[in-house]
Amino acid sequence: MLLLITRTFKESIRSILRNGWLSVSTISILVMSLYIISVFFVFTSTANEMLKEIKNKANISVYFKADAEEGVILAAKTEVEKMNEVKSVEYISKEVALENFKRTNANEPVILESLKEIGGNPLLAALVVRANNPTDYQTIDENITKATFSEEVSRVNYNKNKELINKLNSVIETIQKIGISLGLLFAAISLLITFNAVRITIYTHKQEIEIMRLVGASNMFIRLPFIFEGIIYGIVSSVVSVLLLFISLKFIASYVSLTIPTVSLMNFYLANFGTILGYQILLGSFFGVIGGLMAMRKYLKV
Amino acid sequence: MINEENIQEEKNKIMIKFDNVSKTYKGDFMALEEINLDIAEGEFISVVGQSGSGKSTLLKLIYAEEAATVGEVYFDGNPLSVVRKKNLSAHRREIGTVFQDFKLLPRKTVYENVAYALEVSGAPDEEIAENVPQILDIVGLTTKAKKYPHQLSGGEQQKVAIARALVHTPMIIVADEPTGNLDPIASLEIVRLLIRINELGTTVVLASHDKDIVDKANKRVLVLENGRIIADYPQGKYKIS
Numbered sequence: 001m002l003l004l005i006t007r008t009f010k011e012s013i014r015s016i017l018r019n020g021w022l023s024v025s026t027i028s029i030l031v032m033s034l035y036i037i038s039v040f041f042v043f044t045s046t047a048n049e050m051l052k053e054i055k056n057k058a059n060i061s062v063y064f065k066a067d068a069e070e071g072v073i074l075a076a077k078t079e080v081e082k083m084n085e086v087k088s089v090e091y092i093s094k095e096v097a098l099e100n101f102k103r104t105n106a107n108e109p110v111i112l113e114s115l116k117e118i119g120g121n122p123l124l125a126a127l128v129v130r131a132n133n134p135t136d137y138q139t140i141d142e143n144i145t146k147a148t149f150s151e152e153v154s155r156v157n158y159n160k161n162k163e164l165i166n167k168l169n170s171v172i173e174t175i176q177k178i179g180i181s182l183g184l185l186f187a188a189i190s191l192l193i194t195f196n197a198v199r200i201t202i203y204t205h206k207q208e209i210e211i212m213r214l215v216g217a218s219n220m221f222i223r224l225p226f227i228f229e230g231i232i233y234g235i236v237s238s239v240v241s242v243l244l245l246f247i248s249l250k251f252i253a254s255y256v257s258l259t260i261p262t263v264s265l266m267n268f269y270l271a272n273f274g275t276i277l278g279y280q281i282l283l284g285s286f287f288g289v290i291g292g293l294m295a296m297r298k299y300l301k302v
Numbered sequence: 303m304i305n306e307e308n309i310q311e312e313k314n315k316i317m318i319k320f321d322n323v324s325k326t327y328k329g330d331f332m333a334l335e336e337i338n339l340d341i342a343e344g345e346f347i348s349v350v351g352q353s354g355s356g357k358s359t360l361l362k363l364i365y366a367e368e369a370a371t372v373g374e375v376y377f378d379g380n381p382l383s384v385v386r387k388k389n390l391s392a393h394r395r396e397i398g399t400v401f402q403d404f405k406l407l408p409r410k411t412v413y414e415n416v417a418y419a420l421e422v423s424g425a426p427d428e429e430i431a432e433n434v435p436q437i438l439d440i441v442g443l444t445t446k447a448k449k450y451p452h453q454l455s456g457g458e459q460q461k462v463a464i465a466r467a468l469v470h471t472p473m474i475i476v477a478d479e480p481t482g483n484l485d486p487i488a489s490l491e492i493v494r495l496l497i498r499i500n501e502l503g504t505t506v507v508l509a510s511h512d513k514d515i516v517d518k519a520n521k522r523v524l525v526l527e528n529g530r531i532i533a534d535y536p537q538g539k540y541k542i543s
Contacts, residue, residue, distance in 0.1 A: 007422075208407060210405065211405055211418070212422045214394060214399050215399075215422060215466065215470070216392065216395035216419075216422075216423050216470065217391060217422035218391045218422075219391065221424065
């Protein structure tokens with residue numbers, strides 16, 4: 001068995017090297033497909049990450065009137081917590097609000113001055129409500145206006161990020177659509193190109209195949225070199241494509257981090273290096289093997 | 303009488319049996335018709351006839367390249383219709399094949415061409431290193447082991463093909479017009495080699511339309527015409543009416 005694998009593997013390496021240009025063009029097309037698929041994968045993944053972050057930051061702040069008692073607010077908190085759409089509710093008392101305000105404006109002496117001049121605590125107690133789903137904020141807002149404590153509410157500060165989320169959602173959707181259709185297109189091209197490469201190898205090895213059959217080579221011995229050929233194409237292409245991805249991300253990352261500081265394409269790539277490489281190799285050898293099998297089915301009569 | 307026949311059977315075990323075999327190719331071309339034929343172990347049989355008489359088809363049925371349309375071919379008692387599907391590669395190792403066009407690999411040396419047959423059937427390296435020189439010695443090509451096919455004469459190339467056919471120590475050698483591309487002297491040498499191989503115990507089936515070499519063999523001759531056996535001489539000369 002080991003003998004079979006080493007001999008046939010050597011045979012396929014030899015044939016790949018012998019048909020240099022064919023191998024180069026096959027591998028280039030495979031690299032291109034894998035590269036495009038992975039670029040879209042990285043983009044949608046980072047965009048999703050971004051979206052998650054923005055979604056987390058989104059909330060509704062319900063400000064209570066200055067004279068609202070804490071007991072009322074806490075009762076309101078339990079009521080809001082019971083709503084289906086609500087993920088979490090955080091109570092921020094007047095005092096905490098003041099602390100926060102002072103902290104965020106620590107470098108603004110004018111603001112702090114004016115705060116002193118007003119005297120006392122001008123800030124309102126609030127409930128910070130986070131929804132399970134960004135689309136639920138509308139409903140939560142409506143529910144709060146209808147709630148029993150609505151008279152105690154001074155104002156509802158509703159969801160500044162809604163537009164951004166919607167925009168991002170549609171961007172992600174578009175990227176995914178383009179990615180999937182381009183991915184499918186290139187997958188089809190990859191299959192055809194490995195199919196063709198293996199077909200040509202079968203053709204150039206016609207004589208060897210005939211002799212192998214006549215001298216009683218086992219079917220595996222005749223077929224394995226072509227399967228190995230497909231796998232080798234796949235693995236080489238995926239390694240090249242991962243390297244290419246690294247180079248291009250390094251180039252793009254600096255631009256992206258300038259415009260959107262929270263997003264790091266590079267970090268994503270490095271953190272998921274194993275996964276990306278693994279998927280690429282799997283996908284690459286999948287294209288290779290399926291293309292090879294298709295060619296063998298059609299042209300290799302054993 | 304019955305006893306005698308039994309003894310005869312014991313002596314010459316039937317290796318190949320054609321049982322009412324017909325072969326039709328696509329387009330209703332009848333290549334062989336109602337062939338009944340026994341070939342015994344250790345026999346040397348020449349199959350003669352004009353081009354298109356069905357010689358090659360008969361041989362192809364033996365090494366199971368083609369399947370019989372009607373009837374059954376038995377090899378060593380096993381029906382080839384079954385062998386073809388289940389055990390073709392093992393069957394091919396029992397049969398050495400030799401052709402008019404040699405079928406050597408041009409980029410491999412004489413030694414490598416012979417070794418190739420063992421490599422692709424999964425023989426261990428030690429066995430290859432031991433067997434190949436022995437076989438090359440039998441066909442008299444030891445000194446040419448490192449040459450490439452294009453550096454050899456036609457006769458020598460055919461000897462390489464015969465060496466490759468012998469390397470599995472097959473039960474039978476099937477030679478389809480082995481001298482078709484050779485001059486008379488080289489042809490005689492090849493036929494002498496086949497006779498020697500036969501004397502060492504291997505069954506030989508030789509298809510040829512070369513009168514000289516069939517006469518030289520002076521063994522059993524089977525005459526085919528339009529896909530039918532028209533004569534079967536136990537020991538004779540090439541005669542076509």
